[in-house]
Amino acid sequence: MKKAFIPLLFLLLTLAAAAQSTHRNYEADSIAFVNAMWETDSLDGFIYRHYHFQQQQLFNSNQYICVVEIPKGSKSHLAFAADTLLTRVSDFAQRVGALAAINGSYFNMSTGEPVCYLKIKGYKLGDNEPNKRDTTQRKYYQNAAIRLLPSGRPRFNIPDSNRLSEYQMPDSNVMTAGPMLLYRGEVVPQRTDLRFVYGRHNRTAIGLKQDGTIVMVVADGRHRRKSEGLSLPELIRIMRWLGCRDAANLDGGGSSCMYIKGLGEEGVVNHPSDNGRFDAHGQRRVANAILVVK
Secondary structure, rough: OOOHHHHHHHHHHHHHHHHHHHHHHHHHHHHHHHHOEEEEEEEOOOOOEEEEEEEEEEOOOEEEEEEEEEOOOOOEEEEEEEEEEEEHHHHHHHHHOOOOOOOOEEEOOOOOOOOOOOOOEEEEEOOOOOHHHHHHHOOOOOEEEEEEEEOOOHHHHHHOOOHHHHOOOOOOOEEEEEOOEEEEOEEOOOOOOOOHOOOOOOOEEEEEEEOEEEEEEOOOOOEOOOOEOOOOHHHHHHHHHHHHEEEEEEOOHHOOOOOOOOOOOOOEOOOOOOOOOOOOOOOOEEEHHHHHEE
């Protein structure tokens, strides 16, 4: 008993010290994030800014983060785009002259079909892929419904567990993704058993501030010395630091891409990772995207 007690006590003390250290690190991270010298462009109805956190400034890692903010009074608004053929985010944007774009929700990379519910202009293009064990229940990454009002402004919902519940939504434009990160000002608890949650990856997210400002974020990843990527708990903190009341995670990894018309290389302002290089040429072809249009 005595021999077992001492290591257990040591473990508890170690965990307590780690928790305090984590708290201090997050406080330092929030200061580094807010006080960063963000490069900022005021564009046609929205603001684009980006910053390269180096020397392990953020979450003890290097990060390259791009942010678009669309104020409530802007004439720019959101639209969903999709195709039966996998398409680059920049191509989705250029087809309609979009001002900006990010990748959208999850899809089957072999068939190109959405694996989450998707409805555009009243036409259903995809369903929530069923669970293997219980086909009526939705998967973990299907618990965030992004609805576009007629004005093109987003609203966020956490649908019930039935994977077909989006059928009851009257909106003409609905994109399901997830997991939900923030909802009505509260942090949404995440699972603790999935590497998808706690591993670091490229991430794409969309959120809404209390004042109606739309926030879109892309964080590069899979570039160990340049940008390591974020876990979902780290992404949640970033969306909170940006002032979001609601926020949803979108498809990430090699799909993460941000396009800004007239900037970057052919509009690509981040560093998609599918080519393994820290440049703008590694876009993955995706099934759908979220566009900023006038």
